Amino acid sequence: MSKAMRCCYNDSNIQARQLVLLVDDARNSLCGN
Structure with a gap:
């Protein structure tokens, strides 16, 4: 894998x-946790 492709893959x-994480935060807010 080229370095550029690896960077894109990591991004x-x-x-x-x-x-x-955003979805988990939203779910916790909705559930009142």
């Missing part, structure tokens, strides 16, 4: 992880 992984 997308980080964004996906942040999205999951």
Whole structure:
């Protein structure tokens, strides 16, 4: 894998992880936790 592709791959992984955290935060807010 080229360095640029690895950077893009890591960026997308980080964004996906942040999205999951945002969804978890929203779910906790809705559930009143």
